[in-house]
Amino acid sequence: MPTQPCTSPVIELLPPANSPPAILVDVRTGTRPDEGYDRVVFDFRDNTSTPGFSVSYEEEILEDPSGNPLPMLPGAKLLVTMRWAAAHENGNPTVPPGDLDLRPNLPRIRQVRRAGDFEAVLSFGIAVAPAGDPAPFRAYALPGHRLVIDIAHAGQNPWYCGQVYFADQQKIINGIDPPVTAVERRLTKPAVAGAALQELFKGPNEAERERGLLFVDSHATGFADLRVSEGKVAHVRLLGPISSDGSAVITIANEITPTLKQFPTVDWVKIYDEDGKTERPDGPVDSIPEQLEP
Template identity: 85%
Template structure:
């Protein structure tokens, strides 16, 4: 079974950034109290933050040569940043030592540039050990930094959860349930709220290519999420929600399993913007009238 929180992360890959994001610094750090090693890619403040993908691969390949990149032993994380560069006007924009860092941390052994060509900037990260890829997360921070955290052995710095999106193939073929789960790293301790935030972000580029969609039923957001001592999750949807007459899928079809994955939730009650739902009392799932077929 694949270890949780090792699936690829893809965020904000635009067709083109303007201007190109210029890398100025690469640094690493050990965070034992939080339970992870960290790599930070710093970009110049007056340029845009690039879209990025981070995934485990069998081998890091140099771009544009196509040759294997010599690296220290370890599992290999490929970091690909689109419409980004570590050079400008023919000159490298980061200190030379940043192109091949060897910090010798508990997990991160090496961070090495693999390519800087035609707006695609790539780095390889060697993660110890080679045979057991460590859980990781990646995200943009403060608008000009890309952060990658790799969990220490035996640590769970974030919650490895799921979000359920509509699956167009299942919807067309009337397969129940018409949703498919995808992995998400959820910030503790408010993991239920983090899961709904990820739901409203929608599927990433690779998930959209698989036919996954966010069926929003015209909801513009959510509010007042709480979980009672009786394991009932309550959430209010914002906006002029409507099922559009669908008897197959609405936003409720996605929200209910997304919240029920947590051991503190057995039932889900969804309210409209005015705080109304079909069955407000008792241990039973409930949706507002607008989401009925």
């Protein structure tokens, strides 16, 4: 796990290759001091799609396709790569020239500059103050064909930097216990436990799947009725006709339990089937439904 939370790459699935390119029409920045972050927004034309994207800190931002270093103001370098996207159409730019090199001088964001627009790969570099000290960030798509990057102000914690535990195929093959590995996720406050389970059900991202991580869902289609009772006991009901498929190594319970126990308000986890049944419903002890037994 990273030594500084919420600085790991954010990767969202790429759209199908036959999707129409997402056409960028606007880039804007702003600051929200009351909420504790600066923001960059990439707006795409409504009749196109929102692109797949990756956002990560890099030692240096390179221009695409030349490979030359991109001249930028001092700061940590955040690379935003949008795939199956473009800032031009029929050879004409679709973004005002001033949007290609913004210098807003915000608390964190000093510059947003286009790095490439080639073969449906659109990239921008963001100079984040101060240099040498990457600030926590989050990145996500919003309705209305918008890609948003938020960068936390110094000393602020506008979102919870938590973990989600996925099944690890290498650990399973080699008999290593526990058979799960934690990955970093940005969790929306205040309902961070529910946000963590939502991230679990989304499954690992592309890079995490390449590392051999996967979501074992045990046929659960979702969850409901998440609550934490006195005694630091978390309760969650799984939806769908769940089954362990006879596995004595890994079920969804192996992923849910540590994902919830990371929070200081949770010492015990009770998982219920869709009918609200679990093997040990009472007392300070973990519990799973009978269907998750091997």
